[in-house]
Amino acid sequence: MEIDSIMEDLGKAVDVAGVLAIVIGAVVATLLAAMALLRHRERRIYVTYRERLGRSILLGLELLVAADIIRTVAVTPTFESMGVLALIVLIRTFLSFTLELEMTGRWPWQKLDTDVPSEP
Template sequence: MDYEHFVVAAARVVELTGVVVMLAGALVASLAYGRRLMRRTPHQEAYHALRADLGRAILLGLEFLVIADIIGTVAIEPTLQNLGVLAVIVAIRTLLSFALELEVSGRWPWQRPPPAP
């Protein structure tokens, strides 16, 4: 197996890992939501917890997908056009990550968490 095939395979494995992480996270979040409802957790609270769990799963999956894009673009054929496409993809995913982080934690990624009571 030559270098290019190895890098393509590595990028595909990392990409698949990102998809699996998102799917598994969605399944675990759904099961946790059902468990919360069975335990008579108020619907509004269970719903917000579900959204937070789904957001965390998406955030982690997006990180893997960004890694796969970087491996696939930079290691295989780093042309100016490919790097431009990579920059746009990473920018979109980064903005999405920031929005999800704000939704999940209620603060921007660079803000400190509130002090524990």
């Protein structure tokens, strides 16, 4: 087997892992939310559901970006493919940042309020 073929297959495998992370995460988050709704045990069902769903989407996006990088850099390293990769990474990074902001209420580079030392 050639290295190009191996890298293409590896890229496809990581693509599949990314899609599976999103789909399985969505199914698990939905099932957990449905169970919590039926039991009436959790007050923040919607918020928890969104957090779980957002985490699975973020993980899937990270894997999809990794797959694009593998295929573009290892298989077809042309200026055109690098430009397409840059655009894909830019879009997916923007999506990741906005999902992070939606889930936590802060940008990924902002520290948590608990990281700031309290004054006496």
